[in-house]
Amino acid sequence: MDIKIVDVASKANVSPATVSRVLNGHSYVKSSTREKVMRAIESLGYHPNAVAKNLRSQRSMTIGVIVPDINASYFAEIIKGIENMAYSRKYRVIICDAENQQDKEMEYLGLLMSRTVDGMILVTPSTADEEIVRLTDKGYEVAVIGRAVEHPKVPCIFTDNVKFSKEVVDYLVSLGHRDIVFLSGYANAVDSFERLEGYLKGLKEHHIPFRPELVENGNFNERGGYEAMKRLLDKGLGFTAVYAANDEMALGVYKACDEAGLRIPEQLSVVGVDNNRISKYITPALTTVNQPKYAMGAVIAEKLIDQMNADEFSEKRVFKVDSELIVRQSSGSL
Numbered sequence: 398m399d400i401k402i403v404d405v406a407s408k409a410n411v412s413p414a415t416v417s418r419v420l421n422g423h424s425y426v427k428s429s430t431r432e433k434v435m436r437a438i439e440s441l442g443y444h445p446n447a448v449a450k451n452l453r454s455q456r457s458m459t460i461g462v463i464v465p466d467i468n469a470s471y472f473a474e475i476i477k478g479i480e481n482m483a484y485s486r487k488y489r490v491i492i493c494d495a496e497n498q499q500d501k502e503m504e505y506l507g508l509l510m511s512r513t514v515d516g517m518i519l520v521t522p523s524t525a526d527e528e529i530v531r532l533t534d535k536g537y538e539v540a541v542i543g544r545a546v547e548h549p550k551v552p553c554i555f556t557d558n559v560k561f562s563k564e565v566v567d568y569l570v571s572l573g574h575r576d577i578v579f580l581s582g583y584a585n586a587v588d589s590f591e592r593l594e595g596y597l598k599g600l601k602e603h604h605i606p607f608r609p610e611l612v613e614n615g616n617f618n619e620r621g622g623y624e625a626m627k628r629l630l631d632k633g634l635g636f637t638a639v640y641a642a643n644d645e646m647a648l649g650v651y652k653a654c655d656e657a658g659l660r661i662p663e664q665l666s667v668v669g670v671d672n673n674r675i676s677k678y679i680t681p682a683l684t685t686v687n688q689p690k691y692a693m694g695a696v697i698a699e700k701l702i703d704q705m706n707a708d709e710f711s712e713k714r715v716f717k718v719d720s721e722l723i724v725r726q727s728s729g730s731l
Contacts, residue, residue: 409437461514467494478694552700562595574638582617615646622649644669662729681726
């Protein structure tokens, strides 16, 4: 038998509205009435229809998360942080893989506009700031991981790509390197642009001439890093170090070097970014930049949920987190 709220009301001899107030935890229901309703619920075995309840309140208790590439291990820890925080706050999470396609990213944003989700977290999005601002001004809840968006109602968290990228170059120069390859990521990725900017700043500070032929695109994945390294080796360019803008491309560099008979770090120093789990287990262990990925996901999820449930917006909405260079065997030593 399908027990309805009117059945509970009849059993407890109260109105359906009173039962609804008890179920929603309103404080202005008398304790004696509350006990009577709870006894009726227990005796009838009534279970509230969560879907109907959420439809009435226009809340789905769901957050969407759009990532550029679900295959990239970098995003796994961010998603874990988001999911754990959301679960602790009684929210569900829908993961949307944009596959590095801006049109697909915009299609997933339609979930927000159709109210399928209450809010959306964009991880290193290709969507322009202007579009994010437009959605926010229309009343949609959006948060961003990977860059700052100039809007008082958009929570953001990011690392200083330019700063840590320059620090990588400083470190490699301290080891005696001057001919340093930079492997960039997707052509439309902010992370890629900013890490290239830091690389160029590092070269300039150390009075090292920029060699554009030493910059290759590896598309932020292992295959791309492998193919980029193969192109560099086929050209016969002279270089002694590779700075890959993420660890997955660095793995591709390892494979290309193995095929070419190049020893890391004896003949080539390699540095990556992200400190993915595998980076400390490969041989030689990869020198890399650690970013607090889990914490970034958890913090932004918490801020978005707080914002969705508050009448006022937090003054603290932009968070810049520090990164750390983890020195391992792949870069060699002084």
